Amino acid sequence: MAAYKVTLAILLTCAAATAQAGALSAGQLVERVLARNPGIDTLRAAADAAKARVESAGALDDPVVSYAAAPNTAGGPNQGLNQNIQISQKIPWPGTLNLSTRMASADAESARRLVADLRLKLAARARAEYAQWYYVHRALAINAETEKLVAHLQDVATAAYASGQSPQQDVLQAQVESTRLRNQHFELGRRQRTVQADIDAMQNLEPTMPVPVPDGLPKAMALPAYATLREAALAHNPGLQSLASRVTASEDRVDLAHKHDYPQFNVMAGYNSFLDMPDKRFALGVAVNLPFGANHRGELGEAHARLQESEARLADARSRLLGDVEQAYATAGQARETIGLYEQKLLPLAKLNLQAAEADYGSGPGDFLQVITAERQYPSAELELARARADFFTQLAALDYRTGGAIWRSPVSATSRETTP
Secondary structure, eight states, X not given: OGGGOOOSHHHHTTSSOOOXXXXXXXXXXXXXXXXXXXXXXXXXHHHHHHHHHHHHHTSOOOOEEEEEEEXXXXXXXXXXXXXXXXXXXXXXXXXXHHHHHHHHHHHHHHHHHHHHHHHHHHHHHHHHHHHHHHHHHHHHHHHHHHHHHHHHHHHHHHHHHHTTSSOHHHHHHHHHHHHHHHHHHHHHXXXXXXXXXXHHHHTTOOTTSOOOOBOOOOOOOOXXXXXXXXXXXXXXXXXXXXXXXXXXXXXXXXHHHHHTTSOOEEEEEEEETTSSSGGGTEEEEEEEOOOOSHHHHHHHHHHHHHHHHHHHHHHHHHHHHHHHHHHHHHHHHHHHHHHHHIIIIIXXXXXXXXXXXXXXXXXXXXXXXXXXXXXXXXXXXXXHHHHHHHHHHHHHHHHHHHTTSTTTTOOOOSSOSSOOO
């Protein structure tokens, strides 16, 4: 009977996300986050400060000038004011200043890499939030269209009950399903506000600022070979590079501590008119410290301990990085397989199942509960497909961060605001 045939046209209107005017793309969100997030400016200022210390690290200490005078001799007979003027300059052991410069340069490089690491991390987080933004909009659209379908089914069941062709239970089942969908709508609305607040926070905006609707997610791409991503992570991850620079700085600190075991020189020149003989008044001299004692042993011990700490941090970060790459790669692969399975098999089957349930119910012997069950299965499959797409994009973003930008092939500059991963 035609009156009982409920088509899939309502559900199919949300079968695919389409671009909307003024919609927000993932790339646009990344650009906005990198331009507005204050954390980048904080780390960039720290990197600039570390870079500025490089110049002073290799410079000699300021020379010291001293002056003394005997005021009672001013205007005295046979002599003028007696004065003593000296200038001195500390000169460290050869190679010390070069090591100090190298150590400061390694520290500056480590700070610079941290800026790049934060930029990549924020880009990955922005893409992950965008995936959630896409998912919640997709879920709301599916929920709204499903509510329309259930409302139509309820009208059909009500008419059938009124004509004595179906029991009242069919109407009640439709009402229960409608109430369940309404509650789902409320939950999705709360989740939408939460994601919006997160996106605003990354842009340093008020949490109530509106965010444009998502422009959809790209189709599932083929993943690069795992070995390629693993190699890229070890070679290009800026966090790992930052720790490697810290190890270099720690090695230079150990060498510098050894240099402090050697004496430093203090070269002096002066004129002292207090002396009676003119030949004795001008003098040149040099002072040498005698480096011994617990202070030098403590400095060397601390430097070795710092080096061990840096090496341990690097080894731990390397191990965790490889584990994260493996996990993200496996999760992304599973999500990609899920997308293919749902698109090629599950969604078509769910569609046929709903059509069959509707046909059975419309012809008389069908069970309305089967129609409701089939009605749940189709949007549920669409929702799970949207979830898989969001998960795949999120894992791609995680892989891009951990591999130093190997997925989207756009290097992240540590200093430029315009360069976007």
